[in-house]
Amino acid sequence: MSENPQAPYTVVYVDDEELARKYFARSAGSDYEVLLAASADEAIAILRSEGARVTILLTDFRMPGRHGGDLLRQVAQEYPQIVRILVTAYADKDALLEAGHSGEVFRILEKPLGVAKVREVLAAATAASGARPT
Template sequence: MSETQPVRPTVVYVDDEEMARKYFARAASGDYEVLLAGGADEAWSILRQEGARVAVLVTDFRMPGRHGGDLLRQVAQHYPHIVRILVTAYADKDALREAGNAGDVFRILEKPLGVGTVREVLASATKAPGLRPE
């Protein structure tokens, strides 16, 4: 008799800081399949391959090269089913508001992220379809 495992939602986490990626993966990997990217271009490569099964994208705002706001806008246009969450360690509220408005952001989180916050936000993003951007 074969037992089927429940499918875990897939989350892509984008951050140029390796420790931040490891910390996020550790906080979320129990309930989610976590795919990690070190920047917007790497995340886009992952999405081109796995976009149909990705439920949530969590991206840092300030990164070398393209910033998270650019990635959010691109994902909103090409993968509207993906819930988008923006993370920042900076209090640049105007830039964050612009990125949030342009990318239909579900939530904006400030670093450092706590384990409880990560789990709570991911649960809301994956279990509250009425709140998901369409």
């Protein structure tokens, strides 16, 4: 489930599409340990065991079951120290505006995600978190 267990920062990436998860894990680079989840519930299970060391959570918006907005609200309440990023392939402007205005997200990324953009946003989120490498 993790790409680089020796990386200084831990990121949780949530997406119901397996290829999207694999691509993100490769795109993140060696500065991040990436934990992958296929659903909001799986992400919460990861956070319950690893939340103390997670710096950033990225979640797809549209997923079967609970959508990313629900996950972001729960993480904001239970793990406010985690920087939260919403990823979407759809221009659902009302949902995106709601998530953005509620303060639950640091950034909103549109798919497809490019390697350079992933690394840029992770670097900005890490800086915003104030987290120090382990």
